[in-house]
Amino acid sequence: MRIGLEIHVQLPTRSKMFCSCPATGAEGPNEHICPGCMGMPGTRPSLNRAAVETGIKIARLLNCTVPDVAWFSRKVYYYPDICRHYQITQYETPIGSKGVYYLGDKPIRITRAHLEEDPGSMRISGNNALIDYNRSGMPLVEIVTEPDISSPAEAREFLKALLRDIRHVTDLPDDGERSIRADCNISVGTERCEVKNVTGLKNVERALTYEAVRQTKVIRSGGKIVRETRHYDEERKVTTSARKKEFESDYAYIGEPHLGMINVKKIADSVVTKESPHDMILRFRNELGVDEKIAAQIVGTSVEMAKLFENLVKIVGTESSLKWVTGPISANWKALEKNVSEKTGPLTDVIAMHAKGKINDVECSIRIKELITGEDRKTTERAADDLDVIIRKAIEDNPSVVGDYKKSDKAANRIIGAVMKSTGGVFSSSDIVEATKRILNDMIK
Amino acid sequence: MTSYHDADKKYNMFSGTAAAADKKRTFSISDDIVARNFQATAGSRMLEGYFPVFDSAVVSRMTAENSLIGTTNMDEFGFGMFSVSGTKIPKNPFDPERSCGGSCGGAACAASVLEDHVALGTSAGGSISSPAAFCGVFGLTPTFGRVSRYGQIDTVSSMGPVGIFASKSELLKKYLPVISGKDERDPTSTAQPELKIGKKKLRSVAVPKGVTDGVSDGVRKAFDDSVNMLKSMSVNVEYVDMPILRHAMPAHYILCATEATTNLAGYCGMRCGQRDGDLSLPFNDYFASFRSKYFGAETKLRIIIGTYATMGENRRTMYLRSLGVRKLAINSYNGIFKDHDAVLTPSMPYAAPKIADAVIMSSVDSYMASRFAAPPAFCGLPSVSVPCGYSDGLPVGMQFTACHWNEDVLLDAADLWERSFIVKAPEVSL
Ligand SMILES: [Zn+2]
Numbered sequence: 001m002r003i004g005l006e007i008h009v010q011l012p013t014r015s016k017m018f019c020s021c022p023a024t025g026a027e028g029p030n031e032h033i034c035p036g037c038m039g040m041p042g043t044r045p046s047l048n049r050a051a052v053e054t055g056i057k058i059a060r061l062l063n064c065t066v067p068d069v070a071w072f073s074r075k076v077y078y079y080p081d082i083c084r085h086y087q088i089t090q091y092e093t094p095i096g097s098k099g100v101y102y103l104g105d106k107p108i109r110i111t112r113a114h115l116e117e118d119p120g121s122m123r124i125s126g127n128n129a130l131i132d133y134n135r136s137g138m139p140l141v142e143i144v145t146e147p148d149i150s151s152p153a154e155a156r157e158f159l160k161a162l163l164r165d166i167r168h169v170t171d172l173p174d175d176g177e178r179s180i181r182a183d184c185n186i187s188v189g190t191e192r193c194e195v196k197n198v199t200g201l202k203n204v205e206r207a208l209t210y211e212a213v214r215q216t217k218v219i220r221s222g223g224k225i226v227r228e229t230r231h232y233d234e235e236r237k238v239t240t241s242a243r244k245k246e247f248e249s250d251y252a253y254i255g256e257p258h259l260g261m262i263n264v265k266k267i268a269d270s271v272v273t274k275e276s277p278h279d280m281i282l283r284f285r286n287e288l289g290v291d292e293k294i295a296a297q298i299v300g301t302s303v304e305m306a307k308l309f310e311n312l313v314k315i316v317g318t319e320s321s322l323k324w325v326t327g328p329i330s331a332n333w334k335a336l337e338k339n340v341s342e343k344t345g346p347l348t349d350v351i352a353m354h355a356k357g358k359i360n361d362v363e364c365s366i367r368i369k370e371l372i373t374g375e376d377r378k379t380t381e382r383a384a385d386d387l388d389v390i391i392r393k394a395i396e397d398n399p400s401v402v403g404d405y406k407k408s409d410k411a412a413n414r415i416i417g418a419v420m421k422s423t424g425g426v427f428s429s430s431d432i433v434e435a436t437k438r439i440l441n442d443m444i445k
Numbered sequence: 446m447t448s449y450h451d452a453d454k455k456y457n458m459f460s461g462t463a464a465a466a467d468k469k470r471t472f473s474i475s476d477d478i479v480a481r482n483f484q485a486t487a488g489s490r491m492l493e494g495y496f497p498v499f500d501s502a503v504v505s506r507m508t509a510e511n512s513l514i515g516t517t518n519m520d521e522f523g524f525g526m527f528s529v530s531g532t533k534i535p536k537n538p539f540d541p542e543r544s545c546g547g548s549c550g551g552a553a554c555a556a557s558v559l560e561d562h563v564a565l566g567t568s569a570g571g572s573i574s575s576p577a578a579f580c581g582v583f584g585l586t587p588t589f590g591r592v593s594r595y596g597q598i599d600t601v602s603s604m605g606p607v608g609i610f611a612s613k614s615e616l617l618k619k620y621l622p623v624i625s626g627k628d629e630r631d632p633t634s635t636a637q638p639e640l641k642i643g644k645k646k647l648r649s650v651a652v653p654k655g656v657t658d659g660v661s662d663g664v665r666k667a668f669d670d671s672v673n674m675l676k677s678m679s680v681n682v683e684y685v686d687m688p689i690l691r692h693a694m695p696a697h698y699i700l701c702a703t704e705a706t707t708n709l710a711g712y713c714g715m716r717c718g719q720r721d722g723d724l725s726l727p728f729n730d731y732f733a734s735f736r737s738k739y740f741g742a743e744t745k746l747r748i749i750i751g752t753y754a755t756m757g758e759n760r761r762t763m764y765l766r767s768l769g770v771r772k773l774a775i776n777s778y779n780g781i782f783k784d785h786d787a788v789l790t791p792s793m794p795y796a797a798p799k800i801a802d803a804v805i806m807s808s809v810d811s812y813m814a815s816r817f818a819a820p821p822a823f824c825g826l827p828s829v830s831v832p833c834g835y836s837d838g839l840p841v842g843m844q845f846t847a848c849h850w851n852e853d854v855l856l857d858a859a860d861l862w863e864r865s866f867i868v869k870a871p872e873v874s875l
Contacts, residue, residue, distance in 0.1 A: 035499055039711050041487070041598040041718075042479035042497055046632050074707045080728050085710035129728070252755035254703050254764060257603035260633050 001212060002192070003155050004147035005204075006183040007162070008140050010118070011054045012172040017117045017139035018045030018088065029132035037137035039083030044258045047072075051139040052095070052264065053271050055115045057169045058141050059096025060273045062110045067093045068265040072115075072256040081120040081131050089116035091253045095141070095264070102278055103158050104292075109146035116140050147185060147192075152208035155184070159201050165276045168303050184208055188215040191225040195239050198232045207232040211239050277303055284309075288318050298325060301333055304340050308347070315348060316355040324351050328368045335373040346371050363428050387419075387427050387435050394418045395439065405440045412436050449514050452558045452873075458535045458551040459515040460486065466512035471559065472620075475549045475566040476516045476531070477523065477598040478607065480504040487598045488519040488531030488548070491739035492718035501596020502631065503565055503607050503624045517551030517564060519572075522600040522705065524548070524743045526575050526793075526814045527803035534800060538580060538871035539839050543797040546576030549610070553580035556610035558873055563620050567597055569605030570697060571792075571818020574830035577610055578792035578842025581832045581869065583859055585609045585617045588849050589825030590637050593628030599708045601701045604822050612870065614859035617829070618642060621852060638850050645851065647858040649681040651785040653690060656817075661795035663836025668791045671833040671843055671866075675789075678865060683785065689770075689777040690820050696770035697823040698812065699754045703764050706751030709744070712736070746808060775824045782848040787858060790817040792830040792842035821846040829855040832868045840869070 013023050019036035026032045036043040059066050073091035094114035100107045120136035122129055143162075149155045163180055166172060182204050184195045193215070195207045210232075215225055231242040275283075277299045284295035284306070299306045305325065312321035329336065329347070336343060347368060354364035394415050395401055404411035415436050420429060449471070453459045460476045461483050474480060477487035479497035486492035504513060520530045528535050528550025535551040537543040538558050545554045549566030553576030556564040566573055568586045577584025586608040597607060607624060609617050622642065627635045652672065657665045676682055714722045714735035722731055740748070754763040781788060794814060803811070821828040821844075828846040835841065845858045 035497070038716060040497065040716070041492065041495060041711075042485065042499070042501060042596045044595060044599070044602075044631055046630055076707055076710055078710070078713070078729060078732055080715065083711060083716065084707075085713065086707045127725075250756075252703075252706070252752060253760070254707060254755055255603075255768075257704060258599075258632065260636075 001150055002147035002187050003149035003152070003208060004185040005143075005145050005149065005155060005159070006185075007143045007145075007159065008118075008181040009058075009143070009163070009166055009172075011051055011139040011141060012170055013048055013050040013054065013139050015048055015050075016137040017048050017051050017115075018137050019043075021137065023138055026134040029130070029134060031134060033133045033136070037083070038133055039136075045088060045256075047259055047262065048139065049267065051115060052262065052267050054139070054170050055095035055113070055141055056264070056268050056271045057273055058143070058166055059099070059113050061165055061169050061276050062096055062099035062101050062113055062143065064096025064099030064110060064113055066096055066264060066268055068263075069093070070095065070262050070264045072259050072262075073253045074256050075116075075251045075253055077251060079119070080129060081122040081136075083120065083133065083136055087117060087119060088256050088259075089142075090114035101145075101158075101162060103154070103161055106148075108148045108158060111144040111146055113141055113143045116142055147187070152205045152212060155208055156201050156205040159204060161278070163201075164300065165278055168277050169274050184211070186211050186215070187225070188212055189219050189225055191227050193225065193228055193230050193239075195230045195232050196242060199234075203232060203234060206237055207239055210237065214239065277306075280306055288313055290318065290322065294322065294326065298330070301330055302337060304337065305329065305333055308340065308344055311344065312348060312351060315352055320351065320355050324354075324364070324368065328365050329372070332369060332372040343371055359428065367428060387423075387431065388439065390423065391415060391419055391432075391436050391439050394422070395443070402440065402443050406444050409437075412440055415440070449555075449559055449562075452555075453515070456536045456538060456541065456554050456558060457533055458517050458545075458554040458558070460484070460488075460518050460531075460533060460551065462515035463513060466514050468510065468512040470511040470561065470563075471514045472507050472511045472563040472565060473515045473517050473552065473555050474501070474504060474513065475519050475552050475564075477519065477567055477600070478503060478516070478565060479596045479598065480513055480516070483513070483516050485516065485598060486532060486718070487523070487600065488521040489712075489739065489741070489744070490532060490719070491712045491735070492598075493532075493739075494719060495717045497596070499596065502593035502628050504596065506624055506626075507563075507565070507620075511563065515555075517549065517555055517566070519551060519566070520548035521741045521744050522709065522747075523567065523569055523572055523605075524600070524705075524741075524747055526571065526811050527798065527800070527806070528576065529800060529803045530741050530743050536800070537797050537839075538873060540797070542799055542801075543839070544579060544800050544803045546579030546793070546797060548572040548576075550576045550579075552610050553577050553582055553584065556580070556582045556612055557871055561613070561616065562611070563616055564610040565607050565624070566610060567605050567607055568818075568822055569601035569701060570822045571815040572605075572822075573608040573610065574792040574818035574828060574842065574844050575815060577830040578832075578840065578844075579797040580610075581835075581840030581842075581871065582610050582612050583614050583617055583832070583863075584830040584842075585621065585852070585855065585859070586822065586828045587621065587625065587852055588637070588827040590633045591640070591827070591850070591852065592624050593626070593631040593634040595628055595630040600705045602704050602708060603700065604825065612868070614831070614856070614863045617859060618856045621856070640850075641853050642856060643853070645786070645854040645857060647680060647786050647845075647854055647861055649683070649785045650675065650787045650789040650845070651683055651685045651781045652789050653687040654684045656790050659794065660791055661836070663796055663834075663839075664791050664794060664841050667834025667836060667841040668843055672789070674865060675862075678861065680861075681785075682789075685781055685785075687777055687781070687788075689774045690816075692770050693774045693820040693823050694813075694816055696767035696774075697819050699750070699763050699767040700771065700823070702747045702751035703754050703767075704751070705744075706748050706755070709740075709748060712740075743808060771823060774820060775826075778821075778824055778826060778846070779848070782851075786851075786854045787845040787847045788821075790844050790846075792818060792844040796836045796839035796841055817844060825849065827852045827855055829859050831859050831862050831866075833862075833866065835869060
């Protein structure tokens with residue numbers, strides 16, 4: 001089975017690709033529009049540099065060749081939601097070409113990655129077709145793979161990993177899997193079919209699975225697969241024949257004269273690329289000796305968490321870092337994620353204390369939780385009250401302590417020992433020591 | 446001063462007018478340049494009802510000191526050399542039965558008739574030189590990229606800057622700097638070098654060999670006399686071979702048609718212009734109904750040719766090859782500009798034809814009339830058409846073409862010429 005994908009991902013720019021309309025936050029239809037993204041006669045596009053920069057980051061992630069000079073083309077087709085009846089896209093000079101993406105150790109060849117604008121969107125309402133141009137002119141990257149994917153499940157795996165990496169290198173917010181659209185080419189035998197415009201990872205896998213089964217049945221019963229475009233029906237979970245396959249030359253591409261030549265090299269020289277999550281996993285394996293699956297788990301949870309892990313390794317070594325990162329830190333990551341930068345220092349201190357043997361496992365674990373969640377801070381405060389109650393109770397049970405404490409500090413140790421024993425590591429030893437001394441001091445005043 | 450409303454009644458140059466001018470100096474724009482409160486149709490019924498919500502860059506730059514008094518008639522989407530394919534046909538000030546030239550006929554007419562009026566027009570293939578010659582005025586086509594095209598309704602996009610028509614060369618010199626300059630809303634305008642004026646003198650011109658073959662007797666005489674006059678003004682004249690010009694014409698035609706096909710694709714009864722269609726039709730039929738009804742014959746022909754030139758293998762043999770020819774043509778011009786300041790040709794092969802004859806002229810004959818005016822536009826070169834003689838009372842023009850960004854030498858040529866040649870104004874009686 002051979003599967004190739006054409007993936008559309010919206011780029012995280014503040015404004016649209018060729019005008020200054022905002023790219024996000026429209027509350028109603030046709031709110032973020034201007035004469036430019038409506039295609040009004042007399043307007044012309046001017047290129048958003050951020051779109052090119054993001055394209056370069058993605059091209060590098062995919063190990064693609066980035067051209068020194070590029071231009072845009074017009075792809076002509078007639079449809080109500082495309083305001084000029086041509087889409088501004090890249091044809092001869094994609095922002096990335098001939099790359100490869102590694103899914104684990106498996107190479108998936110990348111044919112090209114090119115920049116283009118999204119058309120508007122159309123909704124059918126009774127007898128009317130309603131057009132919303134908010135989406136018109138939004139920057140997209142289209143990534144085309146070679147047919148190197150060998151199962152629907154692998155296609156999903158691939159998209160998941162790719163999206164994770166793209167989000168990381170472009171700082172694209174995670175707004176659910178529906179932000180990805182894919183055209184899926186699949187052939188079980190010799191001829192392929194294309195399932196157009198499938199939204200979301202789950203649907204890609206489902207559409208491909210359905211199509212694989214369908215094609216297998218046709219071939220087994222002696223039939224022939226006709227090259228065609230198919231449509232995936234999300235409700236019924238089936239693919240249906242849409243229209244005859246259009247070939248590229250039908251689109252009558254011509255150069256977009258409004259934008260001229262773009263000096264990509266100059267822009268590329270100023271673009272700093274972040275290490276991709278995939279490369280990070282390999283580095284953890286090769287340099288830190290972390291098992292690849294575990295490395296993938298850490299990086300997969302969050303690249304920020306992986307960075308925290310790296311910092312810890314420098315101070316307490318790989319083994320200890322793994323213990324705490326895959327344990328309490330990973331379990332409470334959702335809460336930590338929001339303010340990881342301010343908490344990295346205190347967390348490192350706690351784990352370093354544990355490494356030096358100053359606190360035990362249970363205490364370290366509790367302190368990490370305390371540090372991470374604001375809620376826990378409340379619990380901690382409540383726990384502090386509880387601790388006071390427990391200590392007072394212990395003093396009531398040993399009333400002679402108060403008198404002994406007047407003579408010698410050491411008498412406090414009887415209470416401290418008792419409380420530590422009865423609370424079984426819920427409170428840190430330093431907290432117990434501090435609270436016991438505070439209460440006894442109050443009592444002897 | 447002639448009332449522009451009265452002039453319009455007589456010569457039909459305006460497609461729309463302002464009620465009154467509030468400043469002494471007036472200007473107009475061809476119907477494919479947009480301005481708030483003026484309908485902009487590019488001479489096409491398709492766009493009737495389109496009132497732009499923004500001003501073009503040139504209008505913004507001009508309105509500070511000049512009143513916009515109207516939009517001028519032109520060939521539909523600029524397809525034509527006689528201004529007979531648009532919504533209204535302007536009349537030649539030297540003989541109202543004759544054509545103003547095209548595609549910006551109304552603009553040249555306004556510059557000829559209205560005193561000290563500056564008419565802005567656009568040219569993707571001689572649309573400034575042709576009407577300037579027929580109406581006996583100066584017509585300056587700047588380098589492509591010199592003037593922001595923001596607010597210009599595109600038919601062709603890789604050619605065709607906004608240019609100036611005026612009855613005096615000093616107006617060209619005064620207004621070129623006003624409309625020029627970088628504008629980030631038009632990326633093609635942002636690469637221009639600074640516009641310098643008054644630095645370069647016209648010393649040497651090249652005339653392509655055989656340039657007057659096939660032109661009318663009146664044009665040949667006016668052109669030869671002018672060449673002699675230039676020599677007497679101690680301008681060096683040399684005859685040169687420019688065989689590429691022969692190939693420039695079909696390549697220019699193909700590029701114009703392909704770009705026009707995409708630029709006009711959006712006109713379909715949605716969003717702007719005509720919109721009174723049958724909404725129960727499937728969208729393809731709905732689009733086709735408008736395009737069949739409101740595009741003129743010449744426009745349809747160009748769309749068909751443009752589509753054909755990019756289909757399948759034709760894309761390589763026609764569209765991409767034409768781009769290659771453009772490079773060769775630019776190289777050929779640049780070779781000549783090593784030794785000469787300008788290339789000199791007649792502007793048009795004959796003086797203004799009768800409107801009745803122009804209407805029935807074949808598409809190819811009409812197009813071939815632009816054989817001098819189109820190649821510079823094709824190459825993005827600046828040119829200026831100046832009045833250089835009169836044939837049976839009708840003006841004849843000649844065209845200087847200079848190196849990219851070298852408008853300076855053209856302004857000097859127009860100025861130099863105007864000092865020796867007596868430009869006649871039409872006898873306008875209102
Ligand atoms: Zn916009």
